[in-house]
Amino acid sequence: DTAVSQTPKYLVTQMGNDKSIKCEQNLGHDTMYWYKQDSKKFLKIMFSYNNKELIINETVPNRFSPKSPDKAHLNLHINSLELGDSAVYFCASSQSPNQPQHFGDGTRLSIL
Amino acid sequence: GQNIDQPTEMTATEGAIVQINCTYQTSGFNGLFWYQQHAGEAPTFLSYNVLDGLEEKGRFSSFLSRSKGYSYLLLKELQMKDSASYLCAVRDRGNTPLVFGKGTRLSVIA
Secondary structure (H helix, E strand, O other), X not given: OOOEEEEOOEEEEOOOOOEEEEEEEOXXXXXXXXXXEOOOOOEEEXXXXXXXXXXXXXXXXXXXXXEEEEOOEEEEEEOOOOHHHOEEEEEEEEOOOOOOOEEOOOEEEEEO | OOEEEOOOEEEEEOOOOEEEEEEEEOOOOOOEEEEEEOOOOOOEEXXXXXXXXXXXXXXXXXXXXXXXXXXXXXEOOOOHXXXXXXXXXXXOOXXXXXXXXXXXXXXXXX
């Protein structure tokens, strides 16, 4: 009965590879998000997706691309991984942008 | 731009009361959230303020003053399990995404 689930939980890969992180929510929420939390624990929004409207944080490199096959899924694809991409990536969802967000358990990405 | 400030670390004693402050500077205001995050875990929602005043929820309360750009989270009867990071997050207008502060790491000691 997990509300927001993301896979994999751990991802260790080499620089230059392409990888995807999947996120699914079974709460019937309309809005989904991707966050990056760096080593200093700073949680920073990357993308929000609401009713097919994508809001992108302009500081996010275009190597990162969200893909939403349906309202319950928002996957994150990353091309040409770099050392600085090492972080914990959290998926979240909410009923609307003004409602509390429910977070997944995070994906710990380590770049070798 | 947006700027959210909260203390980096705080320490308090089990059974005591602690207040974690958050100040923000945004172009508009459309709500303030507090989240709790234990080490290695996901953030979990604690409280939401959009109007001035105090919102109480059990041992936790959150206060907002929009004119001062200020909020605080009050934790009463502290327990060891309250040791965590507390994140203040603000939405400045419309449907723009939340902006999180850097979090306050609270350590509860015996």
